[in-house]
Amino acid sequence: MKVLMDAPSLEQFIDRVFPAAREFGFVIDRADADGVQVSLPINAGHLRPGGTISGPTLMTLADTAMYLAVLSRVGPEALAVTTSLNMNFLRRPQASRIVCTCRLLKLGKRLAVGDTLIHCEGQPDPVAQATVTYSIPPARA
Amino acid sequence: MKVLMDAPSLEQFIDRVFPAAREFGFVIDRADADGVQVSLPINAGHLRPGGTISGPTLMTLADTAMYLAVLSRVGPEALAVTTSLNMNFLRRPQASRIVCTCRLLKLGKRLAVGDTLIHCEGQPDPVAQATVTYSIPPARA
């Protein structure tokens, strides 16, 4: 499957179409034939009481990685929407930069399925895993 | 299964132990033998570009409802933690108050499973459904 948008192209697309999404703070590390990698430097807004990273922060990062993985293959299609997100919380994350990798398991005409894994930077064991599905609009350029 | 904490007791517990959780803005409508109902008056922080309610807002509400449903049965146990959250996004929600109901399907000694449904207030069709599992700490008072 050909990669239509690499990391810089994806960054530009997001800046243009979803500038508000930038407030979340993610950085696109990589978008290639193996999938997408996105990192999140953690700030106070991502934490919950006790100093651990909040569940919604982890879920948002997995969803973002999957959206970018779909875009990297179908091109600038703003209208792809999440249809399901199934996250397993595996370990209590430290308040450090987190890294999410996403590989596409399927990219059909109408449905995409991806598998994401989130690690605290430099740690071997994942803190969360999510399977994410997206619906892709019928007519796309 | 006996209800150990009703809506006012849950509100007090959250105010005391997780005051920061209040910033999310939820209101506990009901906590009884049938389960828990939580509402969220929507503000700008819950929206994403385009004026629809963000996925993380829906996921946070489902997770909150499940946490409260567990507490209502096991008593003030701050340490129960989410182990999985599987959400299906069913319809694009309007930017209106949303209502989440949660019924417990299982409350074991170690694992609780609940089913949540989110509606826009006054609308018949749900905008999201989630199954949420919690791990309950071994020793509880």
Added chain:
Amino acid sequence: MKVLMDAPSLEQFIDRVFPAAREFGFVIDRADADGVQVSLPINAGHLRPGGTISGPTLMTLADTAMYLAVLSRVGPEALAVTTSLNMNFLRRPQASRIVCTCRLLKLGKRLAVGDTLIHCEGQPDPVAQATVTYSIPPARA
């Protein structure tokens, strides 16, 4: 949403198009505006060592109930296919007749989402819950 096929129509359709599915042994109790109910009288083929009902039996019943719930609304559409099945195993089922109810949460043009609950007949607590999604072929009569 209008019900296009009731329980007898669904039974006839299955007998004609999927006679082999009958070997599983299910019975359609009800197909109406509230959803579908399917029962399974248990035989040796449904059990696993220890005398409990096997996981695949529970998953097959949930999938069957969802397929019938979709058919009851879209009419005789043999080609609808399961895209995901997420089952939570809640309690060890006894080797008794089991009953599965399915309600449709969404029936879109391309995707259907349903929620199923399985009980041992006459028991109040569910033994399993599953969320099932189906893909519906683009052109349908």
Added chain:
Amino acid sequence: MKVLMDAPSLEQFIDRVFPAAREFGFVIDRADADGVQVSLPINAGHLRPGGTISGPTLMTLADTAMYLAVLSRVGPEALAVTTSLNMNFLRRPQASRIVCTCRLLKLGKRLAVGDTLIHCEGQPDPVAQATVTYSIPPARA
């Protein structure tokens, strides 16, 4: 994490404790630090009308691979039980031998989470993906 049982030890354990599970027909290819690989030579009992591999066959294989992955790390613990199985059906499988790989994402004292992927032998794209969780009995030797 140390591997306590390799493929031949697992085969012997299953033969002794769950001989009936052998009727399903799986073969354990590998059980090592990277996870477990299980294959299934397809026979008529695994097919559904149309000649494709049935959903329950795929789900049973994923569940079996996860059970073996847990056993390979905790030792001969017959009582570990599935608490959830979430399968995404990605492509229509041909009626050929299928291969399932399972990697453990978490092995806690009480809960194990694994990620499985099923391919038709020799094909690059997966036909199904499943996340499986197991509950591990409190006291284990």
